[in-house]
Amino acid sequence: MSGRIIGLVAGAVFRESVRDRVLYNLVAFALLLIGASLLLAQLTAGQDVKIVKDLGLSAMSVFGLFIAIFIGIGLVSKEVERRTIYSLLAKPVRRSELVAGKYAGLVLTVLVNLAVMGAMVYVVLAWLSWGQPAEVGRSWDAPATDPRLLVAMFLVFVQLTLVIAIALFFSTFASPLLAAAFTAALFIAGHFTADLQHLGSVVKSPAVALMSKGLYHVLPDFALFDVKAAVVHGQPIAPNRVALAVGYVVLYSGGLLGLAVLIFSRRDFK
């Protein structure tokens, strides 16, 4: 696989996303939300920093998700539907390079968007803490502009790269609508896997308990690596947790992308 070609395809994806009006609406909305959290924070004495952190991280996660799904789906599905892919595949581009390039391009898009939103969160937090006397600052669980917040944001990004891999995987064989639906469903399911694990303790049948436990391990688990609450409360995050999260996502995404390449390579474009 040629890195140069992958880079070119990734660049094209990034350029497309930058010019896609959907993106601007989403980002504007996100920034609005983060700004609005300032207002909310004024209403709850002393809890303002926590709320801004909570809301900021959640907004980044949700809007990053929307970007990943709406644009991710278009990556392959829409291209095949609109047949722009025919002229591209006639060029000396391997199908695997196409999949890899699309993935890299979208990861880059999401990274840039998260960076923008993250910067905004920090600006709001800095503004909040700037006017406060020292005693108030001490009462917070964690400093306002806590560098550990970056760890939480990083993990949000890592989780989103997995969502992108899932979206791309479905994109290689399903229509845009179905691919979006499957990805969203898997994302939601992935947040409730912890409950799936404990289903066995409330349900009598051992077969169901076994199956749900199996599903718990096989479905992509988005909640296991969620450290938002810990960061917000100033609790320490073990570095091995971050490493674990990254390793898990790398393996899972790698597997999905491999499957995507496999499916895409054998596909007939009718």
Place this chain on the structure above:
Amino acid sequence: MTASPYPPRTGIAAAACLTAAVLLHVLASRSLSAQGAPGNEALYIRSGEVVKRLALSFDALLADVYWIRAVQYFGRTRLETGAGKSYDQLYPLLDITTTLDPQFNIAYRFGAVFLSEAYPNGPGQPAAAIALLEKGFGANPTRWQYVQDIGFVYYWWLRDYVSAARSFQRAAAVPGAPAWLGPLAAVTLTKGGDRAGARVLWEQMIRTGEHEYLRRTAEHRLVQLRVLDELDVLNHRLARLHAETGRVQTSWAPLAARGWISHDPPVDPAGVPYVIDPATGLASVSPKSPFYPLPVDTAPTSWPAVRPPS
């Protein structure tokens, strides 16, 4: 299809990656749950009403999810051995569950049992249990069982026999309630505080309890009452010995030597030996026993009166 350019190599690599990811997940979940997942139970939204509105039309499903979490939270916190453990998420979780699905029967009944359990086996919040049951009765005015359960909580945990009797009467007034609730109210008034009265209560629960869990809880209570009876006997013998020897007993050996106990050491119904508190010389149930802690009010707090041997 012929001429597909990708050898099975890619497929094998992909399968290997996914398998590795799953294995990593298995390992991770094991190690992380041992540590205790940090702050995952931080409920951002503690109000049931808000969650209900956010749940769109998935109320019942979400109620199941929150119920599972409540059970798991209760069980996990129970197993914690650290000091200062807290059950403070339990009521909010149960509240959200029952707001999402107001007909969630076991959430009310089991939830009340969880809430009223004394610390450290539970949060020791009988008032919260009553509030939950009242909420359930408000949403389901034909479920006399909830009011009966309220009566139990008043009786067993709050030692408020008047309120307990009143609850049983309320329950009796619900159309469709069984006939024995009225007499139960009467017994409660007369024998409240008495072990015999408590026994009637639990036996009633066993006979009519619609869930095995509730029946088992009642059976457990009955055995605790039996343990109290056994301890009464043991303490009576210890008191006699103390009166005779003038010394506080620290072991069972002297009792065994006199043939006053059939077994040395004497064991409770679970097979765990009873222990003697070295400071007071009183027998009680071992902290390792499943019957620990015993309900205090129906246990003696001082030496039973014993006539010295003539």
Place this chain on the structure above:
Amino acid sequence: MPPAIQTEQLTKDFAVGFWRTRPRRALDALTLDVASGEVFGFLGPNGAGKTTTLKLLMQLLFPTSGRALILGRPAGDLSVRRRIGFLPEQPYFYDYLTAEELLEYFASLFGCPRSERRARTARLLDEVGIGSERRLALRKLSKGMIQRVGLAQALVNAPEVVFLDEPMSGLDPLGRRDIRSLVLRLRDRGCTVFFSSHILSDAEALCGRVGILARGRLVACGRLSEMLAGDVRGWELIVSGMTAETLAPFAGRLTSTARIAEGRHALEFPRTTAPEALIADLASAGARVVSLTPVHPTLEEYFVEQVGRGGAAQRGE
């Protein structure tokens, strides 16, 4: 020198039906050669399998059996794709890019260095007739403009073989003329052109050889002139010195009479009539022969006949 394009028993079945049990044969054992430098017309009615063939050649589809070779190498090979160009049917490109950006993107995929990309893009866009529209986003261009951009992107790597699927579709007569002259220029440069069409007049004007596809089968293939020459329908005789009255007695032996100029008539008569005898009789009536030309069937008539015959063969008649 090996043929530029070669197929051997190229077959494609599609699985239809919900349980995928009934295969539909879209292309049946196609075997043809296209020599280097030729302009080959791939003709057939809609649904005959022309686009399927092109997709098989581009490896957008995988064959059920048989094989296709381009420039001596298997179709779809990376090295092959560097030397060919493809214009898909009713093309659709990235909305958000301009024509310039699209071409520069595609040029970069071929490894064209940045310095050269701009020059090559400008040259190609000139050649296909795109002026200032080249800086507009593609979604703002008309269908005809998109077709021209499509042709430009097919030529971005100065290919040795060009595959065009319905290149004239969506173009007005002026556009068609431009494309036609472009194809001829390509031929003059030594490029092999393989194009599919159902517009026969274009094929007649451009192609050296044609292949006619009907219902997945190649029903005729060869030099256009030979295919049509062998079949003489009749004769066209141009005479002078006659009038309508003097021609009247001959009406029974003629299929048509037309006055083409002052004192000149064009007469058509069927194959069955021997020209010599008729001319002698006309001469004695005062006619002077200007020209005698055999009338061949038009490609359209030939086409319809072949397709019909192909259909009959398929039905087992």
